[in-house]
Amino acid sequence: MYKFSTNISPKRQPVYDKIKQALLKWGIGLQTYSRKIVEHPLFQPIVIGIILLNAIFVGIETYGSLYEKYREWFLTFDIIVLILFTIEIILKMIAEEKTLHFFKDNWNVFDFLIVAASYVFIGSPFITVLRVLRVLRVFRTISVIPSLRKLVNALLMTLPSLGTIMLLLFIVFYIFSVIGTMLFQDVSAEYFGNLQLTALTLFQMITLESWASGVMRPVMEVTPWAWIYFVAFILVGAFVVLNLFVGVIVNNFEKIDALEKEEEDEADQQIVRGEIAELRQEIRELKELIKEKN
Numbered sequence: 642m643y644k645f646s647t648n649i650s651p652k653r654q655p656v657y658d659k660i661k662q663a664l665l666k667w668g669i670g671l672q673t674y675s676r677k678i679v680e681h682p683l684f685q686p687i688v689i690g691i692i693l694l695n696a697i698f699v700g701i702e703t704y705g706s707l708y709e710k711y712r713e714w715f716l717t718f719d720i721i722v723l724i725l726f727t728i729e730i731i732l733k734m735i736a737e738e739k740t741l742h743f744f745k746d747n748w749n750v751f752d753f754l755i756v757a758a759s760y761v762f763i764g765s766p767f768i769t770v771l772r773v774l775r776v777l778r779v780f781r782t783i784s785v786i787p788s789l790r791k792l793v794n795a796l797l798m799t800l801p802s803l804g805t806i807m808l809l810l811f812i813v814f815y816i817f818s819v820i821g822t823m824l825f826q827d828v829s830a831e832y833f834g835n836l837q838l839t840a841l842t843l844f845q846m847i848t849l850e851s852w853a854s855g856v857m858r859p860v861m862e863v864t865p866w867a868w869i870y871f872v873a874f875i876l877v878g879a880f881v882v883l884n885l886f887v888g889v890i891v892n893n894f895e896k897i898d899a900l901e902k903e904e905e906d907e908a909d910q911q912i913v914r915g916e917i918a919e920l921r922q923e924i925r926e927l928k929e930l931i932k933e934k935n
Contacts, residue, residue, distance in 0.1 A: 675735040688729055688785050696721045696779040726756045726778070748784040755781060789903070802889045810882050814843055817874050824870065828863045832856055846871070847878045913935040 678684060698718055708715060725856045730753055734743045742747050755778055783789045818839040825833040832842040846852035857871040 645901075672735055672738075675732045679732055679736045681826050684784055689782065691722060691725055692779065692782050692785065699779065722778075723759050726752075730756060748790060752781055752784050778894075790887065791897055792894070795890055795897050798893040798897065799886075799889050802893075803886065806882065806885050806889065809885075810878070813874075813878055813882060814840055817843055817870075817878070822871065825860055825867065828867075829856075829860050832860075843874060843878070846874060847883065849875075849879060852916065 679796055698715065702715060730749075733749065734740050737743045737836075744753070759778075818836050821833050821839040822836055822845065824833075825839075831838075833839045842856060846856060852871070852875065857868060860867045
């Protein structure tokens with residue numbers, strides 16, 4: 642809220658009041674108009690369309706011949722997109738009851754930083770940095786699509802649990818790396834020559850990329866019982882530990898879904914409370930009118 646000086650002469654007070662009322666009316670009108678635009682059903686689809694169009698142009702820029710030929714067009718389009726993103730953020734900020742409330746949402750902060758960073762590097766010699774920032778704008782798709790935002794929030798909630806799972810995976814990798822190096826160092830030095838080579842081989846195996854035909858079967862030609870080692874690692878590493886990642890993410894996704902439902906229920910309850918309060922006020926006014934008539 643703006644603070645107006647109170648040291649005003651009585652003659653100028655009416656003018657001051659008019660100006661204050663006009664500014665307040667203008668501010669409320671601007672906020673209402675901005676809120677109507679932001680809450681319009683077409684607002685989000687248009688923003689998503691601009692982001693996707695920006696992504697397409699960023700991809701086309703990687704073709705050097707096309708970029709050099711239409712360089713001015715690309716730069717003009719980039720400026721237009723940046724202006725549109727800026728207008729979008731300004732509208733969202735004005736639509737809030739207080740401007741600073743815009744920054745309470747972490748996704749809004751993310752959008753603001755992406756757009757603001759683009760202004761910092763415009764016209765600078767760091768062309769590569771500017772082009773990377775253009776690519777990062779594609780991440781804004783996450784912030785404007787609710788389902789993607791929910792998924793990313795679930796992944797972020799998973800990070801603490803992932804630390805424990807990563808520790809378990811490291812222990813499994815280390816044990817099997819040591820055992821594999823001891824057993825197959827002389828059989829296949831290319832894959833099991835030392836601890837780090839064995840760990841790299843196990844990483845290839847846990848992705849299930851050619852682990853049987855490329856790694857296990859050549860070793861089994863020399864050591865027939867080697868399948869026990871490989872199958873044990875696949876069962877423990879790929880089917881157990883990696884599925885823990887999926888389980889934790891799904892669990893957090895369900896938690897976020899439940900939290901969102903609770904927030905929606907709370908919002909509905911607040912609306913009902915507001916309506917009840919209005920009804921009570923109207924009833925009081927009616928009672929007062931009846932008393933006055935009696």
